[in-house]
Amino acid sequence: MGQTGRARCVALAYSACVTPSALPDGEPAPYDGALPASAVAEVGTRGLSAYVHVPFCATRCGYCDFNTYTAAELGSAPGASREAYLDAVSREVALARGVLARGVLGDPPPFDTVFFGGGTPTLLDPAEQGGLLAHLRDAFGLAPDAEVSTEANPDSVTLASLAALVEAGFTRISFGMQSSAPHVLRMLERTHTPGRALDAVRWAREAGFSSVSLDLIYGTPTESLDDWRATVEDALTADPDHVSAYSLIVEDGTRFAARVRRGEVPLPDEDDLADKYEVADSLLRQAGLEWYEVSNWARPGHACRHNLAYWRGDDWWGFGPGAHSHVGGVRFWNVKHPRTYAGRLAEGLSPAAGRERLTAEDRRIERVLLELRLREGVPTEVLTESERARLPELVARGFLQEDGNRVSVSDPGRLLADAAVRELLD
Template structure:
């Protein structure tokens, strides 16, 4: 691992960012763009999102694209002032939220064009946006594709109406399926569907139907996540009140096994614990930048960024973010990563990948633990890399604890 140019003596986010902007960017460089708008709040969601009544002054859907484009220009300015060479080309761009597709397609394309104008998009770049099925149609997706987007990630979650109701999702099951068909017609080669499993009231048959429907759409990527009940959410309050049962870890494990079996049979390969793709090209390259130790600039309220040795995060509320950006960078705080931080994160993230973690990057105690993990059937050791087995994926957190103890 390279040594960070930033030091613990750096006391402000701006000075830390300036120090990091001059460092080498390994394993790719991406942009994350956070769009914090939602029509309503899903009961399980604790993301940094806002309905219209929660925004306050200074930010609206109409003004948002211009504000984010200003942060992109501010980012380019930091690199220009502190990097010795040319600005880094951008390999991947990911629009997340919230609901990015609540903005007009032209606004998303304008933000992508601003990144290209200031930094330059690398040859063969990947540009993804998340999309809720109820906020897109055929014309919208055609405009997105024409605007330079190469990949679409659709939040289907389930095809069971009663499961969607528990999750407070607004769309019908058919709308998610229609969205995929519209995306393919618009020319998107890579389309992903997101599923959530383990929702109270979801049966094994419900989840099997969701998996079958996802496969039948012809998407080349599926993400499947266990429902996590976050403190402070509407779902957590309903569980605490006893109106909804607590999700079961055993059921979640069964659902994961069902997902892997169904997706593997349909020609998908797992490449990260919660992600399956039909081909290497279908993998989410932006997320791989995160998992493989690359670097990215996060634009928008609450967005997190990572440059060599430094992580920082923007002000969370859109109006506070806009005010701070007007005065410079909108960073609210930062941390300078120690060697220990970097080591633990690298082992954690690489262990979750199908490519595994190189044993020679582990400390002696970790290398001994790798032997035990393999002997217990939780991983394989091949060509000097430790790779989780299916059973090991179910216990990935425990494996990481052993490797880093």
């Protein structure tokens, strides 16, 4: 397999997994948030999840373009306060319940997974996060074995706050560690020390979380291969159940992108990214964490069920400013700014800014794109006849493998998964 473009899929991996900060085009969404009856009829035929977007951060990291705001950016204008946000999300929960109530069946099904992401959800008090979770539980119910996750910045937690989150019903937590090299953390404009993330993992265990994850970033300018190896080894000393490792993406409009444009820092190098991916994969595997998605590794039983629900095309409602949802082949997304979001809900209107109805072919292509990034792959029957005809060549070139009635990326093919999928699709 050639070297050029070796890391292409690793780079693309990140964009497949996060809520983008720019909203897509689409048709306007109705003011009452109503969905087509055909979409609502699908609710309950597969898993249902909730995502809660918490759009607050203490400071903005130079590389991040997520829909998140510092206190200074929000200012003191009414409508952008934490209280307004909490009130607005609870109103959106009530609205979602009404929209998803299914005809004669009445109640929507309970959530199988809930994920508080951001931003920095743990900038809210545990009681505030717990209050939002209670709204979701009261309106929809949670499945008995529901996975309830929160993201956290290591700076924003203590042993006591983590214990309060467990008490409120959170079962899984994911900390942004990124690197253990101080110069890399400085380049990323992270405010915590390397050791803080590892302490946070230990506190999370002591507090009773049943699954603890670390997010790492590789490919930051000035990061050597040894820095990255040391980062993964340090992360493993805390014994996480799950690790996400994403290559640094230079997002337009960020301070980091401006530095690249000015020539102050180089773009991440694709071969360097590929080498770092291989180092991570080998160290994580030795420690008992196996990949289950191209950028995610877990101990048996600790794969993130919420992210798997996205990748398998389940239904989810995204609450909060800029959050995206998918219900029965309709994708919709909320207005971005917390003030606009709270204003819409205070007036009794849906916060949805736009929506898109996926055709059966759109859904099939999305399924192939996402499921081929999973270790389990995609059932061969989902492929068209001409796609199936292309399989033998992609298998011969070492990108894909066929196992009975499923197609998946080969182990070395992971580095080129997205390129292989593009070649496979009609």
